[in-house]
Amino acid sequence: MALLTTALAGVVFGLALAAPPGPMNAIIAEESVVRGWGAGFRAGLGAMSADVLFFVLALGGAIAVIDRSPAVRPALYLAGGFLMLYFAVGAVREARDAASFTGDGQGVAKGFRKTFVLSLTNPYQIGFWLTVGVGLLQPGTLDVLSHVPGAGAALEGVLVVETGSPSLLVGFFAGIAIWITAYPATMVAARRRVDAFAPAVAALSAVVLVGFGLLFLAVGALRFV
Numbered sequence: 001m002a003l004l005t006t007a008l009a010g011v012v013f014g015l016a017l018a019a020p021p022g023p024m025n026a027i028i029a030e031e032s033v034v035r036g037w038g039a040g041f042r043a044g045l046g047a048m049s050a051d052v053l054f055f056v057l058a059l060g061g062a063i064a065v066i067d068r069s070p071a072v073r074p075a076l077y078l079a080g081g082f083l084m085l086y087f088a089v090g091a092v093r094e095a096r097d098a099a100s101f102t103g104d105g106q107g108v109a110k111g112f113r114k115t116f117v118l119s120l121t122n123p124y125q126i127g128f129w130l131t132v133g134v135g136l137l138q139p140g141t142l143d144v145l146s147h148v149p150g151a152g153a154a155l156e157g158v159l160v161v162e163t164g165s166p167s168l169l170v171g172f173f174a175g176i177a178i179w180i181t182a183y184p185a186t187m188v189a190a191r192r193r194v195d196a197f198a199p200a201v202a203a204l205s206a207v208v209l210v211g212f213g214l215l216f217l218a219v220g221a222l223r224f225v
Helices: 002-018 023-035 037-060 072-097 105-120 123-130 132-137 166-193 197-224
Strands: 140-143 160-163
Touching: 002 160, 002 166, 023 037, 023 072, 023 105, 023 166, 023 197, 037 105, 037 123, 037 132, 037 166, 072 105, 072 123, 072 197, 123 132, 132 166, 160 166
Parallel strands: none
Antiparallel strands: 140 160
């Protein structure tokens, strides 16, 4: 029973981290409504693949090198900011041209590459694996819901589980997998009901990417000063 509880807690944790609005979900939504569920799922898989890579690096201790290099994080903010602005241009084109629900294989592949590369330059994602992610690997306890963006303080102490358990890690990645499967399906269902949904989502994706891109550029510039 303890293993099941820990695994379920990992699922909740993975869902809580994957679900909040942000640049990754903006790209997943764009790919889903313009090219279909498969493209949206592959875009989500790109972000999840980066998490798996960060997990392996955290397991080997290599990711801690970033924490010891003061210039790396500002550089990541700048790189991530420019990438988001670049992808926003593509989202604007999608908003203008989206008239079809399906796309070619090249478009599908790009969704995976966009989220994977963007995740590798995302200081927040790297920061998670430097802190909470490392904590997942070490024996101890973890206040799961206290890390939910925007609501962590209110949920503190509600769900505390044992860390260092394989069942927690399996549950964590299972939660992310559930999100990247269900979220594109929801976007596709909405797209089928509203003809104008694809251009609107692509336009919203561009707005989100521009906003986060400018934020990352500003933070990176300030940290270099």
